[in-house]
Amino acid sequence: MPRPPRLVLPRQGTRIILRMSLEPHDLLLVVDPQRDFCDGGSLAVPDADAAIPVINQLSQCFSHVVLTQDWHTPGHSSFASTHPGRSIYETIQAPYGPQTLWPDHCIQGTPGAEFHPGLRITKAELILRKGFNPAIDSYSGFFENDKTTPTGLAGYLRERGFRRIFLAGLAYDYCVRFSAVDAVRSGFSAFVIEDASRAINFAGAVEATNAEFAAIGVQRVSSSMFG
Numbered sequence: 001m002p003r004p005p006r007l008v009l010p011r012q013g014t015r016i017i018l019r020m021s022l023e024p025h026d027l028l029l030v031v032d033p034q035r036d037f038c039d040g041g042s043l044a045v046p047d048a049d050a051a052i053p054v055i056n057q058l059s060q061c062f063s064h065v066v067l068t069q070d071w072h073t074p075g076h077s078s079f080a081s082t083h084p085g086r087s088i089y090e091t092i093q094a095p096y097g098p099q100t101l102w103p104d105h106c107i108q109g110t111p112g113a114e115f116h117p118g119l120r121i122t123k124a125e126l127i128l129r130k131g132f133n134p135a136i137d138s139y140s141g142f143f144e145n146d147k148t149t150p151t152g153l154a155g156y157l158r159e160r161g162f163r164r165i166f167l168a169g170l171a172y173d174y175c176v177r178f179s180a181v182d183a184v185r186s187g188f189s190a191f192v193i194e195d196a197s198r199a200i201n202f203a204g205a206v207e208a209t210n211a212e213f214a215a216i217g218v219q220r221v222s223s224s225m226f227g
């Protein structure tokens with residue numbers, strides 16, 4: 001009896017480069033690539049500047065790109081400075097649930113709210129602003145932090161026929177995470193391009209993010225799979 005073919009596994013250390021072929025219904029969602037989240041910003045995400053060229057390069061591979069822009073009112077309820085006696089990174093109970101308090105960031109019309117000067121994505125078809133409701137934060141590009149108030153993004157993407165959403169940007173463990181999870185909950189497939197993203201990683205948030213991605217079916221991919 002002939003022996004079944006042996007499964008040949010790559011030697012340890014061999015890298016398997018998988019290619020991802022993109023389709024017309026694929027869209028790149030670049031989350032909050034703004035000055036305040038980058039080096040020197042008020043809520044700087046470690047090594048964030050290094051993600052910008054990766055995002056620029058990646059955007060060349062996609063026919064469709066949408067940006068989100070964190071866009072807070074002065075004195076926003078997510079700012080520690082709005083709650084006397086509270087400190088940054090503390091979690092408070094907001095009417096809609098737990099809310100982390102942040103340094104003042106991405107205030108409407110300020111330089112910190114602008115896109116990173118190195119961002120080169122002139123073809124973005126929509127800039128979705130979020131977090132402008134003074135009483136509710138919005139990590140996700142799809143729903144505010146009350147998890148019920150929609151931003152309209154799902155309707156926009158659905159109406160335009162997009163199916164697979166590829167996410168990049170800042171921060172991996174907050175706005176990218178919440179956007180990716182809500183994309184799946186809204187009926188899209190979601191892929192997070194890890195090396196085009198950077199994390200805050202406060203209190204083990206990256207581990208929690210990866211566990212949630214695995215549980216809900218958000219796939220983690222690398223920019224080397226494109227192009």
Ligand code: VGL
Nearest residue numbers: 032070102170171174175
């Ligand atoms: C973000 C905290 C507060 C983000 C926005 O873009 O990940 N994080 N606002």
Ligand code: ZN
Nearest residue numbers: 070105106131
């Ligand atoms: Zn914010």
